[in-house]
Amino acid sequence: MRSGFDCASFRVRCLHADRGGRLSAVERQVERLPEELVNKIQAGEVVERPASVVKELVENALDAGARSVHVDIEGGGAGLVRVRDDGRGMSRADTELALERHATSKLRTLDDLQAIATHGFRGEALPSIAAVSELVLRTREGETEAGTEIAVSHGRRLHLRDVGHPRGTTVEVRDLFGAVPARRKFLRAASTEAGHVAEAVTLLSLARPQTGFFLRSGGRRLIEAPPADGLAARLFQLFGDRLLEDLVPVEGGADWAAVRGFVSRPDRPRPSRPSLRLFVNRRPVRDRALAKAVSQAFRAVGGGDRGFEAFLFVEVPPHVVDVNVHPAKTEVRFADGRTVWAAVERAVRQALGEGVRELPRVEVAAGRGEATGVAGRAAAAVGTFLDRGSGEASGSEIEWGGAAGPPDRVAEAEGAAPGVEAPVPVILGQHRLTYIVASDGDELVLVDQHTAHERVRFERLLDRAGRHAVRSQGLITPLVLELPPELRPVLADHGETLRELGFDVEGFGGGSTRLSAVPAILGQKDPGPALERILRDLADREEAGWAVAGTRDRLAATLACHSAVRAGQALNRESMSAIVRDLLQTAHPTLCPHGRPTVVRVPREEVSRWFGRTGWRRS
Ligand SMILES: Nc1ncnc2c1ncn2[C@@H]1O[C@H](COP(=O)(O)OP(=O)(O)OP(=O)(O)O)[C@@H](O)[C@H]1O
Ligand SMILES: [Mg+2]
Known part of the structure; x- marks a missing residue:
């Protein structure tokens, strides 16, 4: 070339x-x-x-x-x-x-x-x-x-x-x-x-x-x-006021490196992936080390490992930065990278410190091992925070609920598939608020509650879409959203499919988008951010491998992912049983639509071996 x-x-x-x-x-x-x-x-x-x-x-x-x-x-x-x-x-x-x-x-x-x-x-x-x-x-x-x-x-x-x-x-x-x-x-x-x-x-x-x-x-x-007349005004023009509300200003630095900009508030739901838009002396550049500095700052204030949104402007004397590193000029090299790293970490940490005082703390122990009853429900009610701290990439902040209701109503919400009576494993409990532990009398069955539920919802959605029977729920007042520019073409491209799957969404001039209805399975909570996350997911995964093909299937997979129960969420026995039963009735029960495993079976012999109980020694 x-x-x-x-x-x-x-x-x-x-x-x-x-x-x-x-x-x-x-x-x-x-x-x-x-x-x-x-x-x-x-x-x-x-x-x-x-x-x-x-x-x-x-x-x-x-x-x-x-x-x-x-x-x-x-x-x-x-x-x-x-x-x-x-x-x-x-x-x-x-x-x-x-x-x-x-x-x-x-x-x-x-x-x-x-x-x-x-x-x-x-x-x-x-x-x-x-x-x-x-x-x-x-x-x-x-x-x-x-x-x-x-x-x-x-x-x-x-x-x-x-x-x-x-x-x-x-x-x-x-x-x-x-x-x-x-x-x-x-x-x-x-x-x-x-x-x-x-x-x-x-x-x-x-x-x-x-x-x-x-x-x-x-x-x-x-x-x-x-x-x-400034960065905040520009952010508003590009992303609307919702983003600004979720950001705290950054203003700080160390030695000769000044850092200013905005970063996600630690006490608001954060994106699952880190996104750093970094500028060095006003040149947009990529720098993995500095992205890590931001992550480090979040960890330092107890903000966990989730992603963030950050817009940071680093100003340094021109002679300490080499801009001639990359053909497209998208990387720079610092004469003293450590000082810059420390400046970013410190400035972000300070900014987060302002907001972090009110960060809610949740005793995870309240829900552990006790998935039913009051404690289980209490843990479910604070599921968002549990999930946020767990670092498990469920890819979704959407709370359980909406149309489907709280976890203890999973069974009714999903409904038993009529006529099919597969033997349902006995539910033994929930491990780390993430895995359902069950036994089918012979084998030990471990089910990932998120991927399993995702598979169930994915197949159901496709089935309903095929029959033009996806349930859609109108919003009481239609929402006018300001989508970030990079998502607008994604919306334009997938508009038809979004409608097939229950969204009522249309361009509304400029960058505005009107959202009047959402798929019932998403519930009514924060429909705007939900749509945005779904679009982002579609865009991000465009280039990665998918376990399913075709726009409709991908969108269904994304919707399923965003509406399924998450890791870190307490489930009662009835809900777990419904998930396992429904999973076993799907066409492809072993993988979620993104290709992750849903279920692992441990053979009887394996368990026997762990305890030294080989056949003839059985007592
Ligand atoms: N829109 C423009 N208005 C005025 N002058 C321009 C414009 N675009 C290019 N030029 C002139 O053409 C020259 C060559 O542009 P080109 O983008 O090829 O190189 P450059 O900007 O100097 O360096 P680089 O390759 O790093 O972008 C510039 O140095 C500038 O003088
Ligand atoms: Mg040029």
Whole structure:
């Protein structure tokens, strides 16, 4: 692939050389870097997917001082990416040179590289994109009359001519990887790619609240964020007020590293996965070590191992951070990583300390080994907190209940399947509030209460969906939700199936979504967050393996997961019995729809062996 880029840019350079004489008369902003500096710059593949194109073009717009950036995509960005800015634009000479490799206006010497304040510095993005797409760039500098248009097709320049254009730059990229089938086939479904694009725009828009960001996918508005006066206002524009209510501000640091931003409140339900949106000197980057620092801070204040949502801005003197580590500039290296780690951990811990005083404490012992009666019920009532502390990834915060009622009504809620009388193992008890222990008279049967219930609900849902008989429950007042931008394409893509499975949900202009009914099995509690988690689950699992195929099955699996009893939840004997009985009547009782085991049987001989009771010694 590397050679592909090189050949293509070589062609651009040759064409340029043919016309070189004319250029030298014009004053230049953009200049070729000296060879030794080029070598210092880590070369690499910049363009991985449409989102990388969007990221590079938006970064260029920001570096050009744009006050607003409009992004339009079609087909998840593989068909079209258009980025329009109102920045300073380029002269004709600069335009021509900008499409050459290692031509940049942002870096002149090695010293500059140690204190880089712009997003770009490699002079690589535009030629790399042009090498694998049909690229048209139109631009005009403020003072000049005529604008310039340059067109490059898969690395070959088509034309350079005058054009009318408002001050600023528009870049259109079509047919990404059209001539590189090997790359094209790695692109995912359009909705997945659109989700990545939305995330790329989200990240840059968080880095620059004062700049306006607008993203449309297939004409549908995914992000509408006019210039805002700070991070909180930008978070509100992107995610709505619900997210902000669940966050605490972070403001702190250590030594020369300042840390500010927002992190999940410890006393609110937290997501099951860690999500850190990290910015170092306003550059969005990934850093596993710093994500661990946030986890560590949660643990330090008794917040357990669950995930979190964090938006953190680390500010350090430019010379202590090397931005030239990764071809896509998405990683940085610190001269002293420990100081930064400590700064993040401390700042987050302090922020959590404010809220943690009211963190509810629950005596797990109250429900342990006593799954029936008052104690069991008490434990069930605080199930959310038990689950939160247990660290068991049930993937759901949705409380047991809603339409199905509290745990001791599982049996009625699910109902015995009519007519089938399979022998039901005798329930012996519940182990660690997670496993049902039973005996069928011969074998010891261990059942994972969550995955088993998931399997039951999954098959039932599909059965009902097949008969158009999924029970849906209208909300008393329809909810208007502000979905995070990256989930909007997921909703658009799965809308039909969501309706089949009991959601009444529709786009409502801008990023708003109206939710009027939910599947009865979800209950009425927090339907908005439930929908969001389900969409996120669908998006996250898009690329991972699934044990079931097809959108409807996946959605049913996700719904089943979110509505099933969780690990950490006390169950009475009747409920456990219902789960085991129903599980044994499913078509595929041994695995949950995500492929995890539901039941393990321990053969009689095995148990006998544990106690030294082999056949002839039986007493
Ligand atoms: N939207 C824009 N407005 C004004 N100038 C631009 C714009 N996009 C690109 N340029 C000019 O073209 C040059 C080349 O852009 P390109 O993205 O290829 O490289 P870069 O931004 O300098 O470095 P990097 O490869 O790290 O992004 C830039 O240095 C800049 O001078
Ligand atoms: Mg750039």
